[in-house]
Amino acid sequence: MSSSRGNLTGRIRSHQRPTDNSVPILGQNLSDIGEDYEDALHDTVRRGMDDKCRKDYRRRQLRIAEFWKKNCPQYYAVGVREVAEDDLNDRTKFYFQRYKFDLKYSGINVDYVLHFLMQNDIKADGKLKSFQDIRKYRDAILWGSKVADERMPQTFYEKTDIYLEAYKKKFIHEKKAGNVDEYATDPIPMPVYELLLKWSIETSNVFAWFWTISQWNFMAWSASMNLLAFHHFNLGVDSIISKYDDSKAGKIGERLSEKNIYANPLNWHMCWWAGMGIYCSVFAVDLEQHERLFLRPGVKDGTAAVKYCEQMLGIVGNHQAEIMALMRQDHLNPYGLHKGAPTHAVSGTTASPSLPSIARRGEWSLGAVLDVYWHFASIGDHYLGRILAGLDPNTPDFGTLPPHWTTSNPLENDLIKRAMVMLYGPILVAYEGKPENPAGLLLRCLSSLVFHSDALLEVMVKFPGHDFTKISILHDRELLDGLKKLVTTDPTPGVMTVATGIPPHVGTAQQLAKILNVMTELVQKFGEHGNNLMVAVEEALGTKDWESGHVTGSRLKEILENFQKDSVEAVDSRIEGGRVEFNRAIESGYDNSKAGLEVNPTTARQNQGCLVYTSDAADEQRRRDNGSGATAERKLSISRH
Numbered sequence: 001m002s003s004s005r006g007n008l009t010g011r012i013r014s015h016q017r018p019t020d021n022s023v024p025i026l027g028q029n030l031s032d033i034g035e036d037y038e039d040a041l042h043d044t045v046r047r048g049m050d051d052k053c054r055k056d057y058r059r060r061q062l063r064i065a066e067f068w069k070k071n072c073p074q075y076y077a078v079g080v081r082e083v084a085e086d087d088l089n090d091r092t093k094f095y096f097q098r099y100k101f102d103l104k105y106s107g108i109n110v111d112y113v114l115h116f117l118m119q120n121d122i123k124a125d126g127k128l129k130s131f132q133d134i135r136k137y138r139d140a141i142l143w144g145s146k147v148a149d150e151r152m153p154q155t156f157y158e159k160t161d162i163y164l165e166a167y168k169k170k171f172i173h174e175k176k177a178g179n180v181d182e183y184a185t186d187p188i189p190m191p192v193y194e195l196l197l198k199w200s201i202e203t204s205n206v207f208a209w210f211w212t213i214s215q216w217n218f219m220a221w222s223a224s225m226n227l228l229a230f231h232h233f234n235l236g237v238d239s240i241i242s243k244y245d246d247s248k249a250g251k252i253g254e255r256l257s258e259k260n261i262y263a264n265p266l267n268w269h270m271c272w273w274a275g276m277g278i279y280c281s282v283f284a285v286d287l288e289q290h291e292r293l294f295l296r297p298g299v300k301d302g303t304a305a306v307k308y309c310e311q312m313l314g315i316v317g318n319h320q321a322e323i324m325a326l327m328r329q330d331h332l333n334p335y336g337l338h339k340g341a342p343t344h345a346v347s348g349t350t351a352s353p354s355l356p357s358i359a360r361r362g363e364w365s366l367g368a369v370l371d372v373y374w375h376f377a378s379i380g381d382h383y384l385g386r387i388l389a390g391l392d393p394n395t396p397d398f399g400t401l402p403p404h405w406t407t408s409n410p411l412e413n414d415l416i417k418r419a420m421v422m423l424y425g426p427i428l429v430a431y432e433g434k435p436e437n438p439a440g441l442l443l444r445c446l447s448s449l450v451f452h453s454d455a456l457l458e459v460m461v462k463f464p465g466h467d468f469t470k471i472s473i474l475h476d477r478e479l480l481d482g483l484k485k486l487v488t489t490d491p492t493p494g495v496m497t498v499a500t501g502i503p504p505h506v507g508t509a510q511q512l513a514k515i516l517n518v519m520t521e522l523v524q525k526f527g528e529h530g531n532n533l534m535v536a537v538e539e540a541l542g543t544k545d546w547e548s549g550h551v552t553g554s555r556l557k558e559i560l561e562n563f564q565k566d567s568v569e570a571v572d573s574r575i576e577g578g579r580v581e582f583n584r585a586i587e588s589g590y591d592n593s594k595a596g597l598e599v600n601p602t603t604a605r606q607n608q609g610c611l612v613y614t615s616d617a618a619d620e621q622r623r624r625d626n627g628s629g630a631t632a633e634r635k636l637s638i639s640r641h
Contacts, residue, residue: 049143051096057140058099065101067116075112075499079104091146101296105145110156113141114163121167127181128174131167138164186331188340190348193321197269199315201459204466208311210279211294211304217261217272217388218242219341222305222334230291231436236260239385240273240444257360260385260501263402265489268452270390270391273402278443280438281423282470288426291436303510309334338362341388341510349393351505353384382501396505396513399499401489402444403451408494410443415482419446422479424473449473450483497553 068076083100087093096103117137121129128421135612138160145152174180188196193216200209224244234241239260280287290297294304312334316323323329342362346352357380359365376399383393420428424442431437449456453474473480491497502574534571 013472027638051094054094054143055096056136057143058095060102060137061103061139061144062099063120064113064116064141067120068112069117072112072115073592075109075123079109079112102148103141103144105141105148105150105152108141108152108156110153110159113137113156114159117163123181125181126179128171128179130173131181135164143471185333185335185339186327187343188332188336189326190340190344192323192326192332193340193344194269194317195319195326196312199319200312202463203270203315204463205311205315205469206279206282206467207294208308208315210275210314212277213270213272214293215334215337216341217385219258219338219358219388221338221363222308223302224363226292226295226301228293228302229436230287230293230431230438230441231563233441234258235439235440235444237264237498238404238496239382239500240276240441252599256363258381259361260382262385262389262391262501263448264389264391265400265403265451266397267390268455271391271448271452273445273448274452276293277423277442277449278468278471280427280442280445281449281472282467284424284426291431291438298406299541305334321441324488336621348387349505351393353387354380357381357384384501386501393503393506395508399502401491401496401499403447403487403489404444404492405447406486406492410486413486415479416446416486419450419473419479419483422476423449447487450480451487451489453480453484462562518524548623 008481042268065076065080068079080101081104082101083093083095088095088097088100121134123129141152141156171180174246188302193212196212197209200212201204211225214220214228215222218224218228228244232242232244234243239262241258241260243256243258245256258501261272264271265330286296287293294308295301296304316329316332318607323332342358345358361381361384386398387393391400404415407413407416420439422444423446424439427442428439431439449471450473456468456471457474460466460471460474468474475484
């Protein structure tokens with residue numbers, strides 16, 4: 001029996017678990033398990049790792065074997081074996097009919113492994129290899145032992161752990177001396193992100209533009225964007241909710257979460273809703289055949305990401321001077337969007353979203369202990385989603401509602417229905433009656449497209465032959481004018497009334513803005529006071545009495561006192577309004593409900609993802625209706641299905 005773990009902490013490795021290999025496996029030679037068992041097992045096991053990674057591991061094992069053959073022939077003779085033909089044909093062994101030599105893992109001599117690593121830690125250019133590159137050789141051996149079902153000695157784990165830990169420090173030392181090639185991708189800052197969007201539009205590259213917006217808002221790896229499809233989307237209260245099936249960091253879905261994607265009514269370049277509406281219009285025929293947004297039918301996974309990288313690097317190559325002023329050009333890579341989005345989220349305001357909500361959206365682990373807080377992180381995703389949409393959390397406009405239709409049933413409107421058919425007809429026909437039908441999604445995105453249509457028309461005129469010319473409703477001015485009348489960003493009862501993801505400080509800013517408006521109006525009233533006074537006196541006394549000078553002191557005093565009384569009452573009313581708003585602003589710093597966001601702790605259960613929001617408008621209406629006994633409490637419940 002293997003030794004117990006003793007005082008070891010952290011992850012328990014296979015060789016550290018208490019086992020007993022002295023007892024033979026029961027029923028090992030029986031044949032009643034079923035003929036399809038091996039095929040079913042292999043089909044399940046192979047999904048645990050991409051073939052690309054398996055082939056890389058096999059290549060690394062072969063490099064080790066070739067090194068031993070050349071430099072350590074005696075050990076090569078005992079430590080390497082030729083793969084039998086049956087094993088080559090055994091798909092569960094993953095030799096891919098190419099890798100005909102393998103290591104002997106049981107009893108492997110770790111000193112010869114370390115000898116290989118120390119002799120191969122320098123690249124052809126004389127620079128030290130990265131820690132990740134060296135570590136992958138150890139990983140390849142560990143994987144090979146599992147596939148071969150061979151246990152390795154304890155010394156292998158102990159000595160490789162010590163060596164790799166020391167290699168980290170060696171790498172840092174050599175990095176300081178300039179003996180390391182740096183290929184690390186820098187986070188793409190917000191100014192560069194905006195430029196990438198601008199340049200993509202100017203080059204009529206709708207694909208690159210929409211991919212960039214998507215990867216930034218989703219805070220995703222390129223690999224996750226590859227498989228983004230219609231069935232990944234659902235509608236939130238004032239957001240579009242997305243959750244994909246798996247990701248680079250979450251093949252079993254444990255780190256996947258719903259991501260709330262918000263519109264940007266203030267900047268169409270950065271608006272994902274408008275981008276989705278435009279992209280689906282331009283590529284409607286392609287999307288008719290396949291629900292994946294970026295990956296076309298019949299092509300390999302990852303093709304879209306490669307295409308995007310090539311196109312984006314080509315766009316950047318034409319603007320080297322602008323990029324150099326903002327970041328290191330040789331460290332600019334599309335992966336930087338995955339780093340840049342969270343960097344912007346935490347640096348754009350001192351009231352940044354919580355770390356768990358950022359980690360949850362970016363699919364990063366916080367560690368075994370901190371990962372428990374993921375359970376509560378989804379609430380903060382609303383706030384994070386607004387920041388990633390490009391809305392400024394330091395202004396009252398942060399709480400702006402997205403463009404939406406003023407009617408509760410838009411498809412009953414002939415103009416909206418006509419526009420949907422013009423833009424998305426092939427998609428609507430192809431997915432009618434299917435679970436992944438994107439009609440609701442496209443209906444929301446169309447409202448943003450219409451809202452920003454004037455800006456789109458400017459682009460279409462400025463760049464002849466632009467892909468925006470494929471957006472058919474831009475050529476129908478009468479239809480477009482009619483649609484614009486049906487779109488608003490103001491609260492609309494029965495459609496959209498409350499903005500989600502609004503923190504208390506934004507509510508405070510909104511209240512202070514109201515106070516400022518009241519005070520500004522008050523100053524204007526005082527400015528008009530003198531003129532109004534003269535007019536009032538003239539009207540009261542009559543022109544003739546005024547011109548003849550027959551104005552008694554008592555009469556003038558009476559007029560002035562009455563005017564003063566009326567003026568003071570009006571000013572007091574204005575000041576009282578400002579005082580009320582000011583008190584609300586102060587209270588909102590401590591109470592979310594005063595800032596237009598009321599969280600009901602009894603219903604905000606994370607398992608159900610349910611929050612209750614109440615608008616300021618509803619509060620005001622309720623106060624006005626108290627006298628008649630009516631109530632105007634408008635509450636919306638968010639249920640993420």
